[in-house]
Amino acid sequence: MITTHPIRFVSLGPGEPDLITLKGLKALQGADCIFCPATMTQDGKSSSRALSILNTLGFSDTVQCFRLPMDKDRTLALRSYEAVYESSKILRAEGQNVVIVAEGDAGLYSSIHYIYDKLQQDDIPVEQIAGIPAFIASGAMAGLHIVSQEERLIVIPGHVTAKELDDYLKHQTVVVIMKLSQCIDEVHQCIINHPEYQYHYFENVGTEKEYYSCSTEELREKRYPYFSVMIIRFG
Amino acid sequence: MITTHPIRFVSLGPGEPDLITLKGLKALQGADCIFCPATMTQDGKSSSRALSILNTLGFSDTVQCFRLPMDKDRTLALRSYEAVYESSKILRAEGQNVVIVAEGDAGLYSSIHYIYDKLQQDDIPVEQIAGIPAFIASGAMAGLHIVSQEERLIVIPGHVTAKELDDYLKHQTVVVIMKLSQCIDEVHQCIINHPEYQYHYFENVGTEKEYYSCSTEELREKRYPYFSVMIIRFG
Numbered sequence: 001m002i003t004t005h006p007i008r009f010v011s012l013g014p015g016e017p018d019l020i021t022l023k024g025l026k027a028l029q030g031a032d033c034i035f036c037p038a039t040m041t042q043d044g045k046s047s048s049r050a051l052s053i054l055n056t057l058g059f060s061d062t063v064q065c066f067r068l069p070m071d072k073d074r075t076l077a078l079r080s081y082e083a084v085y086e087s088s089k090i091l092r093a094e095g096q097n098v099v100i101v102a103e104g105d106a107g108l109y110s111s112i113h114y115i116y117d118k119l120q121q122d123d124i125p126v127e128q129i130a131g132i133p134a135f136i137a138s139g140a141m142a143g144l145h146i147v148s149q150e151e152r153l154i155v156i157p158g159h160v161t162a163k164e165l166d167d168y169l170k171h172q173t174v175v176v177i178m179k180l181s182q183c184i185d186e187v188h189q190c191i192i193n194h195p196e197y198q199y200h201y202f203e204n205v206g207t208e209k210e211y212y213s214c215s216t217e218e219l220r221e222k223r224y225p226y227f228s229v230m231i232i233r234f235g
Numbered sequence: 236m237i238t239t240h241p242i243r244f245v246s247l248g249p250g251e252p253d254l255i256t257l258k259g260l261k262a263l264q265g266a267d268c269i270f271c272p273a274t275m276t277q278d279g280k281s282s283s284r285a286l287s288i289l290n291t292l293g294f295s296d297t298v299q300c301f302r303l304p305m306d307k308d309r310t311l312a313l314r315s316y317e318a319v320y321e322s323s324k325i326l327r328a329e330g331q332n333v334v335i336v337a338e339g340d341a342g343l344y345s346s347i348h349y350i351y352d353k354l355q356q357d358d359i360p361v362e363q364i365a366g367i368p369a370f371i372a373s374g375a376m377a378g379l380h381i382v383s384q385e386e387r388l389i390v391i392p393g394h395v396t397a398k399e400l401d402d403y404l405k406h407q408t409v410v411v412i413m414k415l416s417q418c419i420d421e422v423h424q425c426i427i428n429h430p431e432y433q434y435h436y437f438e439n440v441g442t443e444k445e446y447y448s449c450s451t452e453e454l455r456e457k458r459y460p461y462f463s464v465m466i467i468r469f470g
Contacts, residue, residue, distance in 0.1 A: 011375070018258035019365060021248070025257060105371050108388075113380035120378065130254060130375035132365045136340050140246075140365035143355065145348035153343075153390040154408075155382070173389075 002095035005030075007088050007124060009116055010099050011106045011131020015049055016206025017056040019132045027129055028054070031062055031099040033091055035084050037112065038065045049207070050103050077111065085115045089124065105131040109157055109178070135176045138202040138229050142212055146231060147174045158182030162189040165232070169197060175232040180224035187230065191220040198233040205229070237330035240265075242323050242359060244351055245334050246341045246366020250284055251441025252291040254367045262364055263289070266297055266334040268326055270319050272347065273300045284442070285338050312346065320350045324359065340366040344392055344413070370411045373437040373464050377447055381466060382409045393417030397424040400467070404432060410467040415459035422465065426455040433468040440464070 008027045013019035020028075028034060038048035046067055054063050066084050069076045088098045102112045106128050119126050135155065139146040147153040151172050158179035165186060168175050177183065180201075191199060199219050203211040204227070213219060224230075243262045248254035255263075263269060273283035281302055289298050301319050304311045323333045337347045341363050354361050370390065374381040382388040386407050393414035400421060403410050412418065415436075426434060434454050438446040439462070448454060459465075 013256070013365075016258070018261065019256050021254050021256055021367065022260060023251070023253035026253065105375070107371065107374040107379050107381045109383060110380070111383070113383070116378065117380070126378060128375040128378050130248075130367045130372045132256065132367065133371065136342065136368065137365045139342040140340070140363040143351065143361060143363050144342050145345070145352070146342045147390070147392075148344060148346070148348070150392060150394060152392070155388040155390075157385060157387070159385060 002093075004092060004095065004125075005097040006127045007092055007119055008099045009106045009112065009126065009128045010101050011110075011129055012050055012053045012101050012103055013132040014104050014134035014137045014206055015053070015204060016137065017053045019137060019206060020053070020057065021130065021132075024129045024131065025057065027099055028057065028059055028101075030097055032096040033088075033098050034059060034063045035088065035098070035100045036063050036065045037068050037102070040067045040069045042070065050101050053103075054101065074111075078114065081112070081114050081118075085118050088115070089119070089122070092124065102131070105133045108133050134178065134202075134205065135229050135231065138200070138205045138212075139231060141202070141205050141210070142200055142214070144200060144231065144233075146176075146233075156183075160186055162186045162193070165190045166193070169194070169232060169234045172234065174234070175230075177230045177232070178228075179226055180228045180230055181226040184224055187224070188220050190232070191216050197235070200231040200233075202229045202231075203227065237328075239327060239330065239360075240332040241362045242327055242354055243334045244341045244347065244361065244363045245336050246345075246364055247285055247288045247336050247338055248367040249339050249369035249372045249441055250288070250439060251372065252288045254372060254441060255288070255292065256365065256367075259364045259366065260292065262334055263292065263294055263336075265332055267331040268323075268333050269294060269298045270323060270333070270335045271298050271300050272303050272337070275302045275304045277305065285336050288338075289336065309346075313349065316347070316349050316353075320353050323350070324354070324357070327359065337366070340368050343368050369413065369437075369440065370464050370466065373435070373440045373447075374466060376437070376440050376445070377435055377449070379435060379466065379468075381411075381468075391418075395421055397421045397428070400425045401428070404429065404467060404469045407469065409469070410465075412465045412467070413463075414461055415463045415465055416461040419459055422459070423455050425467070426451050432470070435466040435468075437464045437466075438462070
């Protein structure tokens, strides 16, 4: 008889290999096959923070990368997810212990959940293992009490108006913005209107390229890249 | 010469011992003294999820509990934090490797940050190690894609009106509520007005007493305890 395992979705955290959970690490250690996403840039190169985390943790032979194009049109990405879905189903039926990894947390803005949902629709046992979101690692890196007591916290994935930022902060809501490149002007405006707020800016937390700044003079003119995080506090 | 270490604030995650990060575990393994908060209930008993996590991970000899009264008046709690602050300073000056632990993430609604801030004001090196927030572990337990693509996420620590809930959800903002006992009527109202939304309710995720329900029939009448989490999605 073949032993069947649930297909496990292991969250790797945002970049620092040691920020994986013990539970996630044990799942990787038990895996026969680890599917790992790699981003394909337009010049045909492939880059994967998830792969670099896995390699540093000592996993390479069991790792199988799949490529995701960086493209607004999600057709090719979905095709790639479909292929992983099919392969993982087949491997599991053969008795293999299959893991699929995600950067950050697999439940927070992670398109890999598409595979999870498809497997679940087929009544295949799946398990999701929590990971550290990038903004939590960012706050820890800067030693922040991100949010306390009665304060609220809003997480915004890029698109936001200066008026909305104003309203959140006026009502004691701490703001976390990801994909900052999508709202550069709005954030600059917020810094100019409210230099009294605290702005904490992060790139590549937990990696060699880690960068942190809380200088409003710098941040009100900076061109933020896509993968960056800002935490704004009202006082 | 005495080696001095930074005083490390290690986040333990919400309850399941294996949800600690590898980085947090290594910090605990290197510690000479681990300060651990225990809640003192009004009948004089003491309970600590942090302690039970530490014990399961194999730490006991190096653990020193300090008691925090469950009381709206924070005077006694602050006195307790002051004592830990003083002790950790002295131990560090003697060359000991000191760790202070927190449930969940030390930067997210964690009053232990009071000690961190005081040490930092004294120019004592401190380090904060990220942990899994309770709502992230809850989402993983239920296999949720908590938030995706352009959606926003608001985290509310208890107090909220039914109108505010309405507004967030109407504008594609996923709602996470903690300390649900503080807004039972408002949440019941939201369920009655919007039975079409998805309500995910959690208690004690990752512990023996774990409880999950997404039944609106049950949840619209339930008396939620203080330590419970709800995730509401609009569709």
